[in-house]
Amino acid sequence: MSRSYFGTDGIRGTVGQPPITPDFMLRLGHAVGQVLRRHVPRPTVLIGKDTRISGYMLESSLEAGFASAGVDVLLSGPLPTPGVAYLTRALRLDLGVVISASHNAYMDNGVKFFSARGEKLPDDWEVDVEAEILKDPSWVDSASLGKARRLEDARGRYIEFCKGTVPHTLSLRGMKIVIDAANGAAYHVAPDVFHELGATVVTIGCSPNGLNINAGVGATSPQALVAAVAEHRADYGVALDGDADRLQLVDAQGRLYNGDELLYVMAADRLAKGQSVPGVVGTLMTNIAVEQALNRLDVKLVRAKVGDRYVLEELVARGWQLGGEGSGHLLALDRHTTGDGIVSALQILQAVCSKGRPLADLLDGVTLYPQTLINVRLPDGSDWRRNEALADSQRAAERDLGEHGRVLIRASGTEPVLRVMVEARDAELGRRCAQRMAAAAAAG
Numbered sequence: 001m002s003r004s005y006f007g008t009d010g011i012r013g014t015v016g017q018p019p020i021t022p023d024f025m026l027r028l029g030h031a032v033g034q035v036l037r038r039h040v041p042r043p044t045v046l047i048g049k050d051t052r053i054s055g056y057m058l059e060s061s062l063e064a065g066f067a068s069a070g071v072d073v074l075l076s077g078p079l080p081t082p083g084v085a086y087l088t089r090a091l092r093l094d095l096g097v098v099i100s101a102s103h104n105a106y107m108d109n110g111v112k113f114f115s116a117r118g119e120k121l122p123d124d125w126e127v128d129v130e131a132e133i134l135k136d137p138s139w140v141d142s143a144s145l146g147k148a149r150r151l152e153d154a155r156g157r158y159i160e161f162c163k164g165t166v167p168h169t170l171s172l173r174g175m176k177i178v179i180d181a182a183n184g185a186a187y188h189v190a191p192d193v194f195h196e197l198g199a200t201v202v203t204i205g206c207s208p209n210g211l212n213i214n215a216g217v218g219a220t221s222p223q224a225l226v227a228a229v230a231e232h233r234a235d236y237g238v239a240l241d242g243d244a245d246r247l248q249l250v251d252a253q254g255r256l257y258n259g260d261e262l263l264y265v266m267a268a269d270r271l272a273k274g275q276s277v278p279g280v281v282g283t284l285m286t287n288i289a290v291e292q293a294l295n296r297l298d299v300k301l302v303r304a305k306v307g308d309r310y311v312l313e314e315l316v317a318r319g320w321q322l323g324g325e326g327s328g329h330l331l332a333l334d335r336h337t338t339g340d341g342i343v344s345a346l347q348i349l350q351a352v353c354s355k356g357r358p359l360a361d362l363l364d365g366v367t368l369y370p371q372t373l374i375n376v377r378l379p380d381g382s383d384w385r386r387n388e389a390l391a392d393s394q395r396a397a398e399r400d401l402g403e404h405g406r407v408l409i410r411a412s413g414t415e416p417v418l419r420v421m422v423e424a425r426d427a428e429l430g431r432r433c434a435q436r437m438a439a440a441a442a443a444g
Contacts, residue, residue, distance in 0.1 A: 005133070006126040008307045010112025012101050015054040020109050022061040028111065029065020031132035032095070033146075035125070036071060040094050044072040046087055046151065048079035049099035050185040050242050053210030054109045058099050062111070067146035068139050076154035078208075080185045080244035081112070082340035083158035089118035089337065090157070100185065100243040103220045106211045118337040120309060155189055162193045165335040165343045166350050172199035175349075176234040178250075180205040180225045182218025184242035190342050194238075197346075202232045205239075213242045219328050219341070222248040222256055230254060236349070236359070240341040245308075246328035247341035249348060251359050258368075260290045262348055263324040265362050266332060267299055269351035270322070281314045281323035281331075283307070284408055285371075288423055293366045306410075308339050369405065370427035372434040375417045382444040384411070384418050389440040397422060397433035405430055409437065 005011050005019050011028070013020040019028075036043040045066060049055035055078075063073050074093070076084065081098045088096030096114035115121050177199045181187040187206040195201045204224060205217035217224045219241040229237040229250050237250040249257045260282065267277050279300035282290070291301045302318070304310040308329040315323045315333055324330035330344040352359050384390060390409070397407050405424030412419055420438045424430030 003123070003126055003130055005130055008309055009102070010098075010110050012104070012108060012110030014107055015052075015109050020054075020058070022057055025058050025061035025111070026065045026068075027133055027137070028129070029062040029071075030069045030137050031065075031129050031135075032097075032113070033066045033069025033071040034132050034138065035128050036094055037069060042070065042072065043094040044074065045095040045097055046074045046076060046084060046091070046093050047097045047099065048076040048081075048084035048087075048154070048185075050101075051078050051183060051187065051208035051210060051213050052099075052101070052106045052109050052242075054106075055099050058109060058111070062097060062099070063148050067148065068137070069146070070140040070144045071146045073146060073148040074151045075148060076151045078185050078188070079154055079158065080189060080240075080340070080342070082245055082336055082338050082343065083154070083161075083185075083189065085114045085118040085338045086158060086161050086336065087151070087154060088114050088116065090161070092116070098243065102243050102245070103182075103214055103218070103241040105215065106213050114338070120312065120338065159189055159192050159196070162189075162340075162342045162346065163197060166197075166346045170197065170346075170350055170353060172197045172349065172353070174198075175236070176200040176202065176232065178202045178204065178225060178228045178232060178234045178237035180217050180219075180228070180237065180239040181244070182214050182220075182240055182242050183208040183212045184214065184218065184240065184244060186240050186244035186342065190238070190240060190244065193342055193346075202228065202234060204228050218242065219246050219248045222250065225250050226254050226256060238341075238345045241328075244341045245339045247330070247345050248328050249345065249359070253360070255360060257359065257363075258326045259324045259328040259330055260287045260326045260368065261363055261366065262328070262344065263322065263330060264290050264293055264366060265351050265359070266330070266344075266347050267294060267322055268297060268362065269347070269354065271297055271299070273354075277322065279318065279320050281311050281318070281320060283311060283325050284410065285326055285421065287326065287368045287371070288406055289366055289368050312338070369423045369425055370430060371421060371423045372427075372431045374420045374434050374438040375412070376420060376438050376441045377417050378441065379444040384409070384441055387441060387444065389443065390437060393437045393440040397437060400429060400433060405433075407433070407437070409441075
């Protein structure tokens with residue numbers, strides 16, 4: 001199913017360039033409204049956004065488009081992406097809409113959608129919307145136009161939801177935590193969640209101005225969090241991205257934990273509590289050391305394509321609960337329908353508190369294999385799959401690595417490059433193997 005506008009996570013691009021323009025967003029809102037009204041006579045949608053200055057413009061355009069199709073709109077204001085997913089389900093609404101470009105800089109923005117169940121929508125729904133965009137608009141009459149109103153308690157509702165994903169007995173008293181909200185959607189949510197659970201909270205990246213989202217702070221710039229944890233002598237630091245669906249976590253020693261390690265901790269904690277964990281879903285990039293550690297717990301790891309959307313699809317297909325990516329997108333479907341940085345952080349801190357041991361101890365014996373990743377811009381017209389020199393180089397690398405590493409070669413889904421990744425216990429060997437394959441790929 002070919003799509004012109006939707007990518008792997010909604011529609012995204014540079015503000016002011018198609019399709020991130022007010023006229024397109026008006027058409028998009030109208031088209032989505034028409035698709036909704038095929039099944040619901042008078043739909044209601046929730047629109048949330050992050051803190052980008054362009055959010056005001058896009059929100060107004062989408063609101064007008066929905067109203068023109070006879071769809072009522074609730075406006076939450078700035079709210080994390082998983083908060084929109086939760087409220088869409090909790091309020092029995094027909095669709096959730098998020099205006100965000102996640103971890104990108106403020107110059108970008110985008111739109112993504114959640115179903116009435118708070119889940120990402122399937123490809124065929126996106127195809128239907130794109131087909132509707134191409135049609136001439138069909139305005140409803142004046143008496144049937146949609147109405148809009150503010151959802152004043154959206155923030156409070158979501159804070160209570162996040163706290164409710166851990167046992168009421170959990171207390172973070174005595175723990176100092178630095179919260180970095182990336183100057184994004186969770187700036188007025190995440191600090192309150194951890195404070196209300198008893199922690200002493202220090203904040204950075206919680207002063208958005210419309211232009212500073214993800215700017216030197218947040219999950220994609222974790223060194224700011226590392227420095228703040230050291231400065232304030234905190235126990236832990238939690239960094240979210242612009243829409244708060246991913247996280248990075250730092251301990252008092254300045255160690256940064258990636259999503260692969262945190263996924264292992266979540267699985268091990270459930271097993272320690274006697275819960276069933278038949279398997280977890282990672283991606284092609286999930287570190288082999290985590291796979292081996294899970295296998296020692298008799299937990300199977302299945303690798304999906306890169307992208308939390310594909311992790312979610314695999315989890316649903318298998319009826320499993322836990323999955324994630326090294327980037328910090330973590331899924332715990334027994335807690336939420338989508339990835340949630342705040343909820344994931346609480347799951348990790350719950351494991352720390354229940355064991356009474358530092359996070360580093362919970363990962364004792366799990367040492368990540370060093371990864372070398374090289375992006376190769378291919379010559380015009382070349383087909384890397386037919387490159388015999390690359391194939392020979394890959395076979396040689398696999399022989400050299402044996403059981404102590406692996407090779408992954410894949411085309412990027414977002415830019416015209418080939419990603420060559422080698423994971424090896426011996427970092428220098430992995431680097432040499434990756435460089436040889438990259439050179440073979442570049443030569444065509």
